[in-house]
Amino acid sequence: MGTWDIGPFDNDAAADFTYAVDEAQGDRKAEVLLAAFREVTETGEDFLDSDFAAKAVAAAALVAAQCPGGDPVTTSYGPDEAVPPLPVELRPAAVAALDRVLGPDSELLELWEESDGTEWKAGVQRLRAVLAGPAGATEPGGPAVASRPE
Secondary structure, three states, X not given: OOEOOOOOOOEHHHHHHHHHHHHOOOOHHHHHHHXXXXXXXXXXXXXXXHHHHHHHHHHHHHHHOOOOOOOOXXXXXXXXXOEOOOOXXXXXXHHHHHHHHOOOOEHXXXXXXXXOOHHHHHHHXXXXXXXXXXXXXXXXXXXXXXXXXX
């Protein structure tokens, strides 16, 4: 996996994933995000591939951007198109996926731990906190995620 920084979109798998998000029509974008979460959570106790984990982290960042306290997605590696308001039901799925990414048998976590991934892990934990927060877990979708700057 090519990785150039610690952000949710700063790797090849996540950058490629945003293409799938852009290709999905309006309300189908939520289905693309949910599929990324399920790829991670439905692996059971199998070793979690880093590419699946990276896509789930990127998907979680898109959901978190619409939660109170979430950071907007403004990186050039994020989706080109604005993401419409997402259903709040995606938030628990995102939390479960991030728990799996940060848990045992996660290749992505192992790779980051080999190179002192303290900041990366803290960033993923912040995403999780926003998604699981009391306001973030109960309020309807917020503003659309910003598109890439030109």
